Amino acid sequence: MLTNVSFRTNLEYVPNYWGPQYAAQWALREAEMAANGLPQAIMAQNEIDVPGQANQNASAAAQSWNATLAKYQDMGVRVSSPQIVWNVKLLSDTMNILKTQYNRAPDFIAIHWYGVRLDRSSLSSRTS
Numbered sequence: 001m002l003t004n005v006s007f008r009t010n011l012e013y014v015p016n017y018w019g020p021q022y023a024a025q026w027a028l029r030e031a032e033m034a035a036n037g038l039p040q041a042i043m044a045q046n047e048i049d050v051p052g053q054a055n056q057n058a059s060a061a062a063q064s065w066n067a068t069l070a071k072y073q074d075m076g077v078r079v080s081s082p083q084i085v086w087n088v089k090l091l092s093d094t095m096n097i098l099k100t101q102y103n104r105a106p107d108f109i110a111i112h113w114y115g116v117r118l119d120r121s122s123l124s125s126r127t128s
Contacts, residue, residue, distance in 0.1 A: 016043040019054030020064050041078040043110055044069055048094065049087035056082070058093035065094075066102040073107070080110035 015029045033039065047053035048061045056064065061082045073079045084091045091109070098104040 012040060014041050014043055015039055016046060017068055019045045019048075019056065020068075021054075026068065038072065038075060038077050041107075042069060042072055042080065043083065044080045044106065045082040047085050047112060048082040049084045049090050054082065058090055058097055061090075061094045062097035062102065065098060065106075066104055070102070070104055073104070078107040080108050081106040083110040083112060085112050085114065 015033070017026050017029075044065055045054040045056060045061055048056045054061070065079075065082060069079045081091060082094055091111075095105070098106070
């Protein structure tokens with residue numbers, strides 16, 4: 001139990017579309033958004049490059065993003081790219097499919113960095 005902890009009251013909730021395997025949970029988020037209003041942003045699939053997470057190839061990730069999240073982008077919600085940990089080629093391929101097959105582009109890129117906070121050279125070597 002946390003005690004003596006305070007949080008800023010201006011924090012924004014950003015829902016996360018985990019991936020198709022959690023469609024029931026996403027349906028709950030959609031119902032919440034319908035009842036309470038749209039968020040400013042939505043995070044797309046969680047770690048498409050990790051078997052224990054969304055685990056999607058580029059084609060499946062693009063199709064799922066388009067089918068599930070494009071409608072929110074059309075309503076003015078900022079939608080991230082599918083999230084990755086390390087496979088930049090998979091993200092690049094997904095982005096290319098979104099552009100060429102669906103005429104879509106995420107509003108921002110989402111990556112998970114599990115390295116040292118200030119180790120920018122290591123991050124840069126994995127993303128260039």
